[in-house]
Amino acid sequence: MTKVTIKDVAREAGVSISTVSKALNDVNVVKPDTKKHILEVAQRLEYSPNLIGQRLKSGSTQTIGFFTSSVTGPYFSLLMDALAHFSEKSGYGLNVYISSDRHQIMNTIRGNLFDGVLLFDLVISDQDLEILNSEKMPVVFLDRKYTSEYATSVIFDSFQAGYDVGNYLLNLGHRKIAYIAGFEGVYDSEQRLAGLRKALAERSLAIPPSYLLQGLFEEEAAYNAVLSFIRSARIQGTEIPTAFVAGNDISAIGAMKALKYEGYNVPEDVSVIGFDDIDIAEYFSPALTTIRNPIAAQARQSINLLLQLIKGERNVAAKVLPGELIIRKSARNI
Amino acid sequence: MTKVTIKDVAREAGVSISTVSKALNDVNVVKPDTKKHILEVAQRLEYSPNLIGQRLKSGSTQTIGFFTSSVTGPYFSLLMDALAHFSEKSGYGLNVYISSDRHQIMNTIRGNLFDGVLLFDLVISDQDLEILNSEKMPVVFLDRKYTSEYATSVIFDSFQAGYDVGNYLLNLGHRKIAYIAGFEGVYDSEQRLAGLRKALAERSLAIPPSYLLQGLFEEEAAYNAVLSFIRSARIQGTEIPTAFVAGNDISAIGAMKALKYEGYNVPEDVSVIGFDDIDIAEYFSPALTTIRNPIAAQARQSINLLLQLIKGERNVAAKVLPGELIIRKSARNI
DNA sequence: TAGTTTTTTGAAAACGTTTATATTTTTGAA
DNA sequence: TTCAAAAATATAAACGTTTTCAAAAAACTA
Numbered sequence: 159m160t161k162v163t164i165k166d167v168a169r170e171a172g173v174s175i176s177t178v179s180k181a182l183n184d185v186n187v188v189k190p191d192t193k194k195h196i197l198e199v200a201q202r203l204e205y206s207p208n209l210i211g212q213r214l215k216s217g218s219t220q221t222i223g224f225f226t227s228s229v230t231g232p233y234f235s236l237l238m239d240a241l242a243h244f245s246e247k248s249g250y251g252l253n254v255y256i257s258s259d260r261h262q263i264m265n266t267i268r269g270n271l272f273d274g275v276l277l278f279d280l281v282i283s284d285q286d287l288e289i290l291n292s293e294k295m296p297v298v299f300l301d302r303k304y305t306s307e308y309a310t311s312v313i314f315d316s317f318q319a320g321y322d323v324g325n326y327l328l329n330l331g332h333r334k335i336a337y338i339a340g341f342e343g344v345y346d347s348e349q350r351l352a353g354l355r356k357a358l359a360e361r362s363l364a365i366p367p368s369y370l371l372q373g374l375f376e377e378e379a380a381y382n383a384v385l386s387f388i389r390s391a392r393i394q395g396t397e398i399p400t401a402f403v404a405g406n407d408i409s410a411i412g413a414m415k416a417l418k419y420e421g422y423n424v425p426e427d428v429s430v431i432g433f434d435d436i437d438i439a440e441y442f443s444p445a446l447t448t449i450r451n452p453i454a455a456q457a458r459q460s461i462n463l464l465l466q467l468i469k470g471e472r473n474v475a476a477k478v479l480p481g482e483l484i485i486r487k488s489a490r491n492i
Numbered sequence: 493m494t495k496v497t498i499k500d501v502a503r504e505a506g507v508s509i510s511t512v513s514k515a516l517n518d519v520n521v522v523k524p525d526t527k528k529h530i531l532e533v534a535q536r537l538e539y540s541p542n543l544i545g546q547r548l549k550s551g552s553t554q555t556i557g558f559f560t561s562s563v564t565g566p567y568f569s570l571l572m573d574a575l576a577h578f579s580e581k582s583g584y585g586l587n588v589y590i591s592s593d594r595h596q597i598m599n600t601i602r603g604n605l606f607d608g609v610l611l612f613d614l615v616i617s618d619q620d621l622e623i624l625n626s627e628k629m630p631v632v633f634l635d636r637k638y639t640s641e642y643a644t645s646v647i648f649d650s651f652q653a654g655y656d657v658g659n660y661l662l663n664l665g666h667r668k669i670a671y672i673a674g675f676e677g678v679y680d681s682e683q684r685l686a687g688l689r690k691a692l693a694e695r696s697l698a699i700p701p702s703y704l705l706q707g708l709f710e711e712e713a714a715y716n717a718v719l720s721f722i723r724s725a726r727i728q729g730t731e732i733p734t735a736f737v738a739g740n741d742i743s744a745i746g747a748m749k750a751l752k753y754e755g756y757n758v759p760e761d762v763s764v765i766g767f768d769d770i771d772i773a774e775y776f777s778p779a780l781t782t783i784r785n786p787i788a789a790q791a792r793q794s795i796n797l798l799l800q801l802i803k804g805e806r807n808v809a810a811k812v813l814p815g816e817l818i819i820r821k822s823a824r825n826i
Numbered sequence: 827t828a829g830t831t832t833t834t835t836g837a838a839a840a841c842g843t844t845t846a847t848a849t850t851t852t853t854g855a856a
Numbered sequence: 857t858t859c860a861a862a863a864a865t866a867t868a869a870a871c872g873t874t875t876t877c878a879a880a881a882a883a884c885t886a
Binding site for chain 1: 540542547569573576587598602604745
């Protein structure tokens with residue numbers, strides 16, 4: 159009726175629970191006959207261990223926690239799938255927690271449910287990080303650079319990505335390049351801009367302040383930003399850039415829609431490049447040239463580093479992964 | 493150094509662990525002064541309860557498990573996000589498990605880690621389902637109809653969706669309609685086809701066998717199926733249908749690419765309709781007319797039904813949700 | 827003040843495991 | 857056969873909680 163425990167198996171097999179435990183866990187100390195009998199009984203009773211009991215006693219959960227505030231967008235699907243794949247391959251279960259409740263998150267991480275955790279897109283105070291460190295909780299960040307005794311990170315090189323995009327456009331002959339930024343202070347957006355600026359600076363070029371738009375990493379905001387930029391540029395007689403670099407693909411799409419609306423053809427009149435290579439990028443018309451994040455590589459590295467921390471290694475160095483330029487149709491030479 | 497337990501708090505506060513427990517859990521029986529003192533000590537020591545200990549003792553986890561074999565595609569992101577939202581609102585944590593390992597899955601579900609589980613896109617034998625039922629594990633299926641004492645389901649009405657698409661096309665004047673099926677025996681695909689057939693039958697029409705293509709719910713397979721269909725139709729002088737209904741959006745996209753490749757314009761020459769309303773549908777050119785699954789509604793209902801089962805209700809009736817026709821550009825009147 | 831009731835606290839059991847140690851059984855040598 | 861050693865099994869403690877029940881302290885009552 160109610161769930162079968164190890165006690166039931168012991169009673170039914172006429173043996174003590176410690177013997178059952180040893181038989182089930184393959185500790186090589188129980189007589190083959192007894193073991194066979196116990197296994198038969200366990201199977202007949204459809205015994206399945208209570209993982210909570212096991213975990214409480216053993217202190218280990220063989221489980222990795224993946225914490226994130228939201229899971230929207232194609233990026234997460236791919237990341238989670240890859241993480242699940244690699245953790246399973248390493249003999250660990252992956253447990254995804256979606257929440258933005260700071261207190262809830264800390265409580266869960268500190269609840270001894272995981273051998274280690276992956277953190278993404280979360281607001282966690284320095285004080286909280288210190289607590290995790292003092293409790294020796296292995297942590298890997300997937301969205302920002304951070305290292306401590308028990309924590310490390312695996313992130314993309316957004317600076318390099320911006321630099322690569324810059325050089326690609328420069329080599330296509332572009333000189334007047336605008337940047338559509340994400341929210342003020344968003345690390346990725348700022349790094350991409352910095353990389354882009356470096357590429358320009360190396361050829362003694364720069365982005366004029368008026369070419370810096372606020373797209374908020376959203377389609378509509380980018381659309382509006384580009385629209386009002388173009389209109390005021392026309393009024394003031396300012397030159398329109400020959401290329402727009404958007405902080406991410408979504409805002410690139412917003413930008414392209416605005417350009418089309420204002421009568422500009424992409425890429426004939428204006429080039430547009432994004433970052434991320436989301437699903438839509440390939441299907442949009444024109445197909446979007448962008449920088450692809452090597453998500454599978456990030457997942458593999460994250461799991462690897464986390465396992466190192468779990469195994470007892472300390473001060474594991476952070477990893478920075480390069481992106482890959484995916485050349486499609488939205489940018490061309492001038 | 494190592495993690496603070498309730499014992500440490502008790503010792504530091506000079507009181508027994510049972511008193512600490514009561515103070516922390518707000519059992520209204522401990523003297524205000526004592527409680528205040530204990531709370532202070534707990535805070536100072538940065539005490540955070542061991543959830544495993546709590547769960548073992550209480551037998552409840554306040555956690556819902558969401559099991560799925562894979563998480564690719566835009567559908568899952570939205571579903572998980574909505575599930576997380578609604579479960580959090582109900583005071584339950586949501587725990588996503590991604591695995592295709594039948595044994596692993598059963599072991600986890602039966603490991604007393606969850607108060608109830610949501611199952612999606614999983615291969616589970618009838619025998620396993622019986623085990624879950626005998627252990628009184630509340631279960632809600634999100635991908636197939638099933639009910640038992642402790643299980644129920646929340647699914648879309650694929651039949652109705654097919655019927656709606658059929659009527660929409662008929663009202664646009666279409667009479668020659670082809671269907672691009674998923675894998676043989678896939679429930680959704682067959683239901684959609686059945687609904688479509690009913691709409692046709694009501695006007696004394698039918699789908700000829702040669703208009704039934706195999707698209708396997710994949711872009712490439714659909715592309716190939718449509719391509720070879722058209723070519724052989726040309727050779728044999730058969731009429732080309734005026735509309736293609738694809739079993740899902742992905743195969744609709746494959747179909748449109750094949751049609752375009754063969755010189756047909758969508759929707760001028762041929763109409764195409766899909767199912768699901770995936771992200772790309774809106775951005776593809778022409779934007780895809782499709783049936784949208786009300787994902788948020790499914791998430792809300794799933795959580796609701798699961799909570800009913802958890803609370804002790806039995807034989808909870810399954811829910812069937814209607815889809816919504818999203819009219820875009822890929823189908824038009826003839 | 828002494829007895830009684832009420833409030834507050836503590837000791838101990840329990841949840842389902844694993845594992846260290848103790849006990850029993852079996853084996854093998856003399 | 858007997859006894860020591862080896863092998864197999866059992867007992868009990870422990871993991872960190874909550875909760876029942878008993879004990880102690882405080883507050884009334886007469």
